[in-house]
Amino acid sequence: MPQNLIEKITQNFAVDLKQGTRVKQGDFLFISPQHILTHDNTGAVIKKFLSMDAEQIHNPRQPMFALDHNVQDEGRSNIQKYADIEAFAHEMGVDFYPAGRGIGHQIMCEEGYAWPGTLAMASDSHANMYGGLGVLGTPVVRTDAAAIWATGKTWWQIPQVARIEFTGSLQPGVTGKDVIITLTGLFKNDEVLNHALEFGGEGVESLHIDDRLTIANMTTEWGALAGVFPIDALTFDWLESRAVELEKRGLSGVPSDTLSVDGDSPRLNIGNISKLKHAAPYADPDAYYTKTISLNLATVEPYIAGPDSVKITSPVKKIEAENLKIHKAYLLSCVNSRVNDLAEAAIIMRGKKVAGGVEFYLAAASSEVQVESETRGDWQDLLDAGAIPLPPGCGPCIGLGIGLLGEKEVGISATNRNFKGRMGARSARTFLASPAVVAASAIAGKIVSPFGYSGGRPLGEIGINARPDSQLDDIDIQDGFPNILKGEILFCHQDNLNTDGIFPGKYTYIDSFTPEQQAGVAMENYDPEFRGLVKRGNFLVGGFNFGTGSSREQAATALKYCGLALVIAGSFSATYKRNAINNGFLALEAPDLVKDLLNEYGRERLTVDTDIEATIHFNRSNIDYNGKKYSLSPVGIEAQTLFLSQGLENWVKERLT
16 A cells, blocks of 8 residues: 555554554554653643653653743743753753753754654644654644653554645745745635645755745644655755754754764764665655645745734735834744844845834744854844844743733734734734745834735645545454444534633633533533533534634543533544543544534534434444434544543553553
8 A cells, every 4th residue: 555755654653553554544543753842831741741650751862851932931930940840851861951042843953853754743733843854743732742751652643644736946035934824825724624744846846944844834823733845855965964063063952961972963963864865755656645735836925924814815015005014023933033034034134223113023943043143144133233132932922021012013923823812912913924024024114025026826726636445444343442332412513613612711720620610611602501401421513623722631521521422523623632532532523424414403503402312333433323324533443442541641550550
């Protein structure tokens, strides 16, 4: 069976597979990632780890800690939190990078943790960025991170895989940021939601590594779980250049106990690069992709996203005509504050001054980036223009530290998210653009483009690919797991039902909230009548993209504590599905069933007690309802295992004892 690149990398990092198994899209697997990054949330993961009765990290070379989010906070509490994380790292022998070294995702790339052809995870949504180097980078939640620390592995379901085909080459002044903003606006109707993306086509050769990292990073905002570029000559050139830099630097930023005997980096060195050239994975020519999206890079112009959404996009020239005054500008974050980004901005700002009434905030992606930018003179050019420097880290991008947007202010930013209220006041408006556009706008005092493009339309299209004919094999059923399950259907039609609707945010941080209390407020913000309709053993059927929004686990556990047997939806937020399965609560897709229920009951009532029993046949992956049979997403052995253990935390405890 031919495999795409996502499947090949997953195959190499899957564990406990039955002999001869070839993994494919949709499979549940146990996997052991090469590395797992945690940042300021390491403290929360430590609590999870200890609650699993774990005492030692399974493989101290697998995790990496980098403090990067709240680095401006010098309060006693945050300083103590950082000190506790550092002490735990030293106690466990884990690589640790302190506040000021830079953003964890950048360090993962700089120090070779994100190694082409491997699987790397982070308890942060922008793990996708590693795909710029041909890494299958994908996010997990904190429970997964703790499980990996304790056992070396967690579970993963291979997503649907789409191919993104690039043709042509970028015009002068157009960057990877313009490409990804173009894609999020051109294909904005969840075409890639919860997919893994593989980039290809002859246009890929014209995208340097910084462009690829930027595009891969923001596949998160596009809705994908991973965005992976091929491993090619540009990848090897970047690695070799980076290895030389590490040798020149003397590895001063690498924990000394991880160096090889001859002093080389244990990861990014010429020997490993040579091995990679002979063993790098590549997609098979006839591999299957659920869909193919094409974009002609030559038709992409400087683009801007916003306000308040990455899916509202337009050519910068169009916004320029509106004379939209700005109050703050930002050149920082993991997506666009590398050396080339700072250089592009410096070219625009050299010899000029930031406009009166505008604050321009600057932070490098890492301390190493800042040193290189200073050496080139770019950093000083930006300071001379009036930039306000911040330490390497996240900061305003996530609403922390100084420089946040005030009431009704307008900001332009080279960051990756512009959700309402994320970078300051909810009444503020935030636009996203490339470093050059941000720099030009800071000088002009309004949103402008430094380039003379006219605002043409990009050329792109999407095609759905027919799945190859295949007979679905019977699913093996573990002892103790039901082959057949019956329950009456409770229907909640709402698409994009968010976690605040399922479990109100005001209860999220009440640590003493009991299971009974969680059940009592389930669906409170969606339908106050829900609790009076739900019966023990019901199958809850929701709409599409069920559980979108925050990562709070209680949105899954509250429904479980209501006595529901499981939840079915047209599709799920990937994070919601992880949280559900991590808590031993099955979350299954049956889109055709959802559509038929909607046709039958409409949208008038928020919750419908159908009073009709359905039967699930797990070994055949289908559900019988009202005389009709519907396909259901398979529940593999791994998901069954977690269900029988009542969640990932108990699964870990069982293995440790």
